[in-house]
Amino acid sequence: MSWKTIHKRWSAAKVETLKLQERLLNQCISTKVPVTIFTTNGVKMQGLVTSYDAYTITLQGQGDGRQNVLFKSAVSTVVPLKPVSLK
Template sequence: MAKALPIQDPYLNALRKEKISVAIYLVNGVKLQGRVDSFDQFVVLLRSNVTQMVYKHAISTIVPARDPKEYEHETPIEKDE
C-alpha cells in the first residue's frame, strides 16, 4: 500500500500564502469568515476584523472564495502486493 501524501497542511498553507478569503463551517453549524493567518496541528488562526483561534476538531468544512493556484495534490496509486 502506498504511503498517504499530506493534504491538510499544503492546502491550508496555499490558502494562507495567497491570502484567499475562506468560510469555515464549524460542526455546530456556525459560519466564520476571514483569511487563514496561521495554523498548526491543532488550531487555525482566522483573521478578519480580529484574529480568532479555531480548534481544528471543531471545523467541519473550509470553503475558499477561489481555488488556490499553488496547491496541487496527487493521490497516490495503491498497489496490491
C-alpha cells in the same frame, strides 16, 4: 486482518490527510485567499487564515479584523473563496 495491518493503513491515511490540510492552508495563507469555515455546530466564519498548527487554525476576520483561534476538531468544512492549487 491483523491490528498491525489496520493501524498501518490508518496511519498512512492520516498522514495523507495532514498533507492535504497543510497544502490547502499553506496556499490560503500564501495567496491570501479568504475562506469560509463552517464549524461542527453550524457556525459560519469568514476571513483570512493567518497561521495554523497541528490542532488550531487562526482566522483574521474580514471587516472587523478580529482574530479567531479555531480548534481543528471543531471545524467541519473549509471553503476557499477562490480556487487554490493543491499540487
